[in-house]
Every structure is written in structure tokens, then in C-alpha cells.
Amino acid sequence: MADRELRWMRLDNAAKIYPAAKRRNWNNLFRLSATLRDPVDPLVLQSALDVTVRRFPSIAVRIRRGMFWYYLEELAQAPKIEREQSYPLAHRSFSELRRCAFRVLYYENRIAVEFFHALTDGNGGLVFLKTLTAEYITQKYGVSIANTDGVLDRSEEPDERELVDSFLQNEGPVSKSRREETAYLLPGTREWDGYLNLTTGILDVQEVLALAKRYQVSLTTLMVSVMMMSILAIQNRHVPNRRQQKPVKVLVPVNLRKFFDSSTLRNFVLYVTPGIDPKMGDYTLEEVLKSVHHQMGVELTQKQMSARITVNVRSEKSWALKIVPLFLKNVAMKLVYNMVGEKKSCIAFSNLGAAALPVEMQSYVDRLDFVLGAQAVCPNNCGALTYGDHLIINFTRSIEEPELEREFFTRLRRLGLSVTIESNQR
Amino acid sequence: MSYCVHCGVELADSEKKCPLCGTEVIDPRAGKKKDVLPPFPPHPVRTQQQVSRQSLVGLLTLIFLIPILLCVVCDASINHRIVWSGYVVGAFLQLYVTIAVPLLLSARPSRHNSVLSLSLDFLSLLLLLKYIEWETGGTWFWTFALPVTVLTAAIVIAINLIALRTELSRLAISAIAVICTGVFCLALELLLNFAFHLRSTIAWSSYPLITFLLLGAVMLYIDRNKPLKEKLIQKFFL
């Protein structure tokens, strides 16, 4: 094979924090998986991956160190696929990420891709997973699949618009930074060996939508509100003195592609953190729903997002920051991350929304999952998506006690929703 | 298809117990459920590795060997014979016995481990004292060092046994220890007088003897009188 010029890319604006925030036993990872009708054939999957990576020069990459910044470098060839381990998102050391920043796993009927968050966000990752799965199905069953619904044409050259940092392109005229209160930190006993507990709740999406409609809120608002009610109950148990209670806040990532014209496959999300203050008294679900609904309504506008992009982009563009050597930047960014990074919310609720697949693929794919890795400090995390008739909510936790999961899912039960639970409990 | 009776959620077929509350799935009518593959491969059973006592003692031995060998080599190369390093070696060996013996014994838990390791400590102390007497040409081992050490050992081990064997309260055991200390002072003066021909009467030891005996008596009295004890705890707890 002739040597080809390998592309390299700066980290996008949102990605810059991830390599700096790394810990000895923690990196910010997320995972997407597709469960197929039949067991996965590893040979075909490897071959499909070899084809697919060429189309994704911003995802099939490794992390490299420059003098002043980290950067991404395209891989010369696809990594070897691996068999799944007993738990998802097992820790990957930074030296592994410097060889390859994502991995493809298989187990029984399931293809999973685990990404280092500096490469892309859930939406970009989903395009990669869909395209990889489409290529696999094409090779395995000889089906021809239309390149729609986020499946990309593998025979095409990569589109430059997919590789741009959309943050830089959508800088607004004013910047708006926000000061946020420190949120309640959920308690629990750390798993001694780094085991990541995954608890999946499978709901009927029509039931959930009907309930959301009854309350006149969106599905995300409903779930975020139930999450807040659960965390409030937990805090009441652990911190009985109301005056010592901290705000309950949920971090909700926002896909900026919906607000700006962008087809990038790199990070392009911001987040909102709706919250309520338990010091003010007890809340009913209706009150929380109303509050979250309005908080999201105020924040989720193109102008608000643009102003917040501007803050982040301007700080990146500052010459004073630029010329600081990388190792010093790392120290400073790590300090900032430790001080504010995760303390501003109790948990994330990242909803990728309805994941559509081309019609030809649908009968081959039973289920899609979106799993967020645990954060460095906050013990719980939550990712969700809808595929077909199911809303699939994946809770991960780095602690032993499933307290939040139990609160959350039993609350959904009491709201009349049917919930099926699956887990990797040992 | 099973439901958790506790949480009300439906459980996937792979779940043997409810992942939310730990309640086991029991469905009397389901009969033998056929095994369904779990969503992830089973976790290899790995228990938290205990550092073995032997390896810890091994490490300790190596660490102790460093100062011992250094001293001996240093002493021997300067003086061409063992002058002062014998004491250093002796002191280190004493320390080694004090630390290593309990570690080794703890591998086989028994309530008499402490008695055994204390006895060994005192035995090695006697050997060290004998060596010092021999090296310095003294004549105090048999008449003074041996009786004092044996007496101390007897008191310490006896109190240890009382603590292990009886149901006495901590206060009562402390009282016995205090009384023994008083008696020990008296015996110490007698032995000093006898070994070094100081005087034929008791001089200073009557003061600690009386103090310790009275203190011990007060402690025993408090221990017997439950309401008083409660009141004192109430007033002086830390």
C-alpha cells in the first residue's frame, strides 16, 4: 500500500478540555452500540471497519501531543476489533488513546463503538456507528442500503464540511458566561476495581410521549424532571437538614446542529443545566416539570447558544493562552476542570433523540444503545435514545449502590409507564 | 418475563435478581427457566488481593538487613573487630522480633498470639541485656536485669491474660495495671538495694506504692458502683 498523506486536525473547541481533564484511571468516553438480529461475524466486522474508517478521518484518529496543543492524527489503518469485556467503557489509558482513540467491540449480536470524547459527540458517533453497521450488513447479507438517515457513502471521499470545528464558525457578536452554583454530589461506595455498572431501562416510547403530552412538555423535560425528583428524594434521605441541601441540577447536552447550519462530525454540543433549589421547599412533579420546561425554553435559543459559543471560542483565541506550552496548559485546565468541571450538575441526561435507520437496515437492527461513561467525580451518568418503539435509558455508575436508578425507574412505574430493566450486575 | 415484586419493574430474562433492589426473581410457575445470555460476558471472579504476611515479613527482613550489615561492615573495617555495632545489631534484632513476630502469627489467628509474641519479645530482650553485660564486663545480669525483666514480663503478660480471659471492664483492668505498677516500684527498689548494696530499708518506693494502690482502689470502687460510673461518664465523656 502506498503511503498516503495522513490528515491532522486541531482539537475542536469543546474537545480541548478532555485530554487535559484526564486522570490516572479515568478518561471521558462514551459508547454507542447496535444489537443485530444475528450473532456478529468478527471477520466481516473487521472488513467493514477497514472500509468505514477511510470515510471518517476525524474519528479514526489517535491523539498526539504538539508543543502547544494536542491534535488528532488520522490512523494509517483501522484498529483491530476486540471482543467485549464484562463491563462497558473499561478505562483506556492515555497512551492507548495516543495509539487509537476509539475502539470497536463485538459480543454475541452486538457491535459497539467506544469513543474518546475529544473526537466527536454522540451525534457524530451515531453517524459512525450507523455507517459501520450498514457496511457490515451490506457485506454480510449482500443488501444494498441507501445512504440516508445518517448512513454515509463509504465510497465517497470525506466531506470537508464534516471535519470543521463548527464552534469557530458560529462565533456570535457578544459573549455570555454564566456563574453557576455547586450542585449536590450523589453519595455512594466506589467500586474498588473500576467496574462500571450499567442499568438499562427499556420503555415504550408511545407511552412516554403520551405522558409527556399530558403534561405538555417534551420527553427530555419529563425525564429530566423525574431525575430531579429522584435526586431530591435521595438528598432528603442523606441530608435531612434542608438548610444544608444543595441545588439539584441535571446537565442536558444540546445538539447545536439543530440551531446552526452544520454537518460536522466533530463535537458540536453545548449544554444547559436546569436546576431547582431544595432550600425553597418541597416540590411536586408538576412544579419541577414547569420549572424545567421554562428554564430550557429560556436557554435553548440560537442567540443564547451563540453567545455561549463566543465565550468559549474567545478564550481559545487568546494569545496569552495560545503560547503557553502544553504541559502548563494541562495543569491549568486540570485545575479549572477540578474546580468547576463536574461540580455544576449532579448527573448528565444526554438524549440523542429518535435514531432513524434506512428502511433496508431496520429489520437487521433490533436495538441501539447510547452509554455515557461515568464522570471523574460524579458517580452516575445517563444516556438515552429512541429507536423504533423503544426509549432506551442507560444509567452508568461507578459506585455500588443503584440508589438513583431505583428511585428513577420506580418513579416512572408509579407514573404508569411500563419499564423493563436489564443490567450487567455481577 | 418476570416482575420485581418490590420495584414493580419488569426484568429482562437475563436478570437473576432485580438490579435495582437485589430481590431475587422467584416465579413459582415458570419452572426451570432456560439460561439467557447476559448482556455482557461474565465478570472474571477476582477478589481483592491481600498482601501475604510472608511477603511483608520478607520485605521487612531485607530492610532490616541494610542497617545491620552497614554497621557491622563499617565497625569491622575501622576497628578490625566488632566494637559498637553489636549493640546496634542487637537493638535492630529486638525491633525486628517486636514487629515481625506478630505479623507472622496473625496469619494463624489465635487468642494467645499476643501472649506468645510478648514472651518472645521479653526473651530477646533478656538475650540483648546478657550480651551487653558480657560485652561491657558487668555483673548485673543475674542479680538485677533478669529479675526486673522477668517481673515486668510477668506483670504485662498477666494483665494481657486477664484482659483476654475475663469479662472485667476496661476500668477494672486498668485498676489492676495501676496496682501492679505500685507493687513493681516496691520490687524495683528492693532489687536495686539487693543488687547494688544501696541500703537495707525502703526509701522512695513507698510514695508511688501508696499513690498507685490508692488510685487503683478508687478505680475499682468506681467500677463496682454502676450509678457513680454512669454519672462520671456523663460528666467527663470525651
Ligand SMILES: [Zn+2]
Ligand atoms: Zn426490585
